Amino acid sequence: MRVNILQHTPNEGPGSIQTWAKSHGHEVFIYHPYQFGYLPTADETDFLVILGGPISPNDNLPWIEAERGLVQELLDRDVPIFGACYGAQMIAKVLGYRVLKAPAKEVGWAPVYRQTTAIPGLPDQLTALHWHEDMFELPAEADLLFASDAVKNQGFVLGHRVVGLQFHFEPQADNVREMVVNDFPYIEGSVLGQSAQAIIDAGVPAENEGVMFTILDFLVEGL
Structure with a gap:
């Protein structure tokens, strides 16, 4: 299986998603469209x-418009898609729903609560x-997957091939440090009230990698 990963900033990489792909013998191709402008075709994408990333699906940049087209084509083909943060927003946008300001800015560690057994x-x-x-905005055709105390729409599952999460399960310890040391000014104004050092010191919960694997396994089940 060819797993195509769209990365949108240097400090938010695939983390445990790449670990999962390697453990299953899948080929991984990582694209950086924000820098180089290139995307895979639908024909060469199995997942x-x-x-x-720091951009919005609402932005009318040429490569973001191209991403919308790719996501739409893969949705039409029922190809598995996983989106994290901007990625979840992009999927919702392509489905015809809004991306808008959340009730609160969340930066740091916080609980999320499962909303469905899908x-x-x-x-x-x-x-x-x-x-x-x-x-x-939660797609009407999807199930709400996770919610947090501050923001209800934290994740969705659409059928058996699409999952979007507003937060991150994929970062490993090195990834968290990379995000913090490069993007620490963004922490200001977060309702979670955590410092950069506190976010690093908290550590990655041991179960997060396994949960990421469970979600990815679900998306490719039966293929």
């Missing part, structure tokens, strides 16, 4: 991962890394 094996509550102030 699309859309990572986070994906078997997910715990009722997990601690996730949040790094956002926008959110997606």
Whole structure:
């Protein structure tokens, strides 16, 4: 299986998603459209991962418009898609729903609560890394997957092939440090009230990698 990953900023990489792909023997191709402008075609995509970034799906940049086209084509083909943060927003945008300011800016660690059993094996509550102030409007055709105390729309699952999460399960310890040391000014104004050092010192919950694997396994089940 060819797993195409769209990365949108240097400091938000695939983390445990790449670990999952390697553990299953999948080929991983990482694209940086914000820098180089290139995207895979739908024909060469068996699984699309859309990572986070400082941009918005509402931005009318040429490469973002091209991404919308790719996501639409893959949705039409029922190809598995996973989106994190901006990625979840992009999927919702392509489906015809709004991306708008969230009720609160969340940057740091905070619990999320499972809202559906559509994906078997997910715990009722997990601690996730949040790094956002926008959110997606929940697609009517999707199930709400996770909610947090500050922002209800934290994740959705659409059928058996699409999952979008407003937060991050994929970062490993090195990824968290990379996000913080390069983007620490963004922490200011977060409702979570955590310092840069506190976010690093908290550590990545041990169960997060397994949960990420469970979600990705669900998306490719039966292929």
